[in-house]
Amino acid sequence: MRYPIISMRELDCWISCKRPMELIDLRAPGAYEYCHLTGAVNIPFEELEDMIEEGRLCEFQKGVPLVLYCQRGSQSLLACNHLSLLGLPVISVAGGMAAYRGSWLEWG
Secondary structure (H helix, E strand, C coil): CCCCEECHHHHHHHHHCCCCCEEEECCCHHHHHHEEECCCEECCHHHHHHHHHCCHHHHCCCCCCEEEECCCCHHHHHHHHHHHHCCCCEEEECCHHHHCCCCCEEEC
16 A cells, blocks of 8 residues: 655644644654654554554544654654555655754653
C-alpha cells in the first residue's frame, strides 16, 4: 500500500499550523527524553508490534494520520509499510531527526 512521505521542513509547517495528526517518535526512550518534536508521543520502533497486537493503536483519533519519524527515516518507512497494510492512515517523515532544522524541539 502507498502512503505519503513528507520532509521535516513540511512537518515543521504542519506543526506550526496545527494540522491534525498523531505525531509518533519511533526512537528509543533515551533519545526521545533528550529531545523530541513538540506534541510527539514516544512509541519505540521495537514496541510497535506489541502495540498492534494489544490493540493499543486504536487509542489514536480515527481518520487522523499517524505521522511517524525516527532518527534517519528508515524505521519510519518500515513502520509505515506495516501500518499501511493494516489500513491505518500513515505518513513517513524523510530524513528523521537528523534532518530537522526547525523550531519545534523540546529538550529533556
